[in-house]
Amino acid sequence: MTELHVAFRVGDATYVLPANAVVQMESFSGATHVPGAPSHVAGLVQVRGAIIPVVDLRVRFRLPPVEHTLDTRLVVVERDQRRVALLVDSARDILKIDPAAFEPPPEVVTAQSAGFVQSVARIDSGLVMLIDCDRVIGKEELHGQHDTQHG
Numbered sequence: 001m002t003e004l005h006v007a008f009r010v011g012d013a014t015y016v017l018p019a020n021a022v023v024q025m026e027s028f029s030g031a032t033h034v035p036g037a038p039s040h041v042a043g044l045v046q047v048r049g050a051i052i053p054v055v056d057l058r059v060r061f062r063l064p065p066v067e068h069t070l071d072t073r074l075v076v077v078e079r080d081q082r083r084v085a086l087l088v089d090s091a092r093d094i095l096k097i098d099p100a101a102f103e104p105p106p107e108v109v110t111a112q113s114a115g116f117v118q119s120v121a122r123i124d125s126g127l128v129m130l131i132d133c134d135r136v137i138g139k140e141e142l143h144g145q146h147d148t149q150h151g
Contacts, residue, residue: 001098001099002096002097002098003018003019003096003097003098003099004018004019004020004094004095004096005017005018005019005094005095005096005097005128005130006018006019006022006025006075006091006094007091007092007093007094007095007128008073008075008086008088008089008090008091008092009088009089009090009091009092010057010058010061010063010088010089011058011061011063011089013127013129014092014125014126014127014128014129015057015088015128015129015130015131016095016097016121016128016129016130016131017075017077017130017131017133019094021077021078021079021133022075022076022077023076023077023078023083024047024048024076025073025074025075025076025091026047026073026074026076026085027070027072027073027074028045028068028072028073028074028087030043030045031043031044031045031054031087032044032045034053037053038138039059040055040056040059040060040138041053041054041055041056042054042055042056042059042087045074045085047074047076047083047085050083052076052083052084052085053084053085054074054084054085054086054087055084055085055086055087055136055137055138056087057086057087057088057136058087058089060116060136061116066089069089069090071089071090072087072088072089072090073087073088073090073091074086074087074088075088075091077133077137079133079134079137084137086136095123095128097121097123097128101121101122101123102119102120102121102130103119103120103121104119104120105117105118105119105120105129114135115132115135116131116132116135116136117129117130117131117132118130118131118132
């Protein structure tokens with residue numbers, strides 16, 4: 001049995017997320033900067049009336065910045081009733097992947113990827129990496145925790 005996955009590129013690699021975790025994909029025209037936000041949070045965007053944080057996967061994956069292009073996309077995911085947009089270089093397509101095709105990544109990948117890569121699968125076009133969405137988003141973005149101390 002195959003499952004649908006949304007495929008997207010960041011740098012030279014193709015990543016996937018289960019299609020049921022992805023709410024929508026949007027073009028990216030910029031985000032409103034949030035002072036004091038972690039460096040991987042590109043800011044806030046409005047998507048269909050909702051204000052959501054944007055996690056820049058290039059920054060999160062420690063890749064050098066590039067100019068945004070017409071292919072740059074927001075992959076909007078929903079986790080525990082919160083929406084977060086993942087900023088990716090391009091969102092390619094929907095892939096059917098057998099869950100049995102996924103295997104744990106090599107230890108060197110696990111160590112270097114800060115746990116962001118959950119598993120790896122071989123498909124016709126090469127390798128795809130299933131990301132751990134909760135780890136990539138981070139607890140502070142997922143649960144909206146903010147510093148509550150007042151000066």
